[in-house]
Amino acid sequence: MSLMLDLPSCDYDMISLYGGHVSERNVQRAPLIHGVQSVMSRRGASSHQYNPFTAICEKNTTEREGGVYGFNFVYSGDFLSETEVDQTGFTRVQLGLGSENFSWLLEDGESFVTPEAVMTFSDRG
Secondary structure: OOEEEEEOOOOEEEEEEEEEOOEEEEEEEEEOOOEEEEEEEOOOOOOOOEEEEEEEEEOOOOOOOEOEEEEEEOOOOOEEEEEEEOOOOOEEEEEEEOOOOOOOOOOOOOOOOOOOEEEEEEOEO
């Protein structure tokens, strides 16, 4: 994964974007639950169907107030954005390459650099 963040609470909503042709970036907001919630693309490209963006926000966050973490994967292929709430109530956010259709053989001495992920925080929505 290109990004991982642990948060000491699970009292958040997750925001993601989905869409279609001439109906891009529809906002979907849902409370976090125990277990894994994810947004992903197996299509070989990120697109307006599923955008490689998610946000984790406080329950009362609006466009103008409240805390929100935003995550974006800077890559145009398969991706996985995964948010997991564990048994202790901690939240883990991970963002990176979709592993179902990806493999890379490294020879001795070679390395692989994952695509960039961007994270931001605002306490003003």
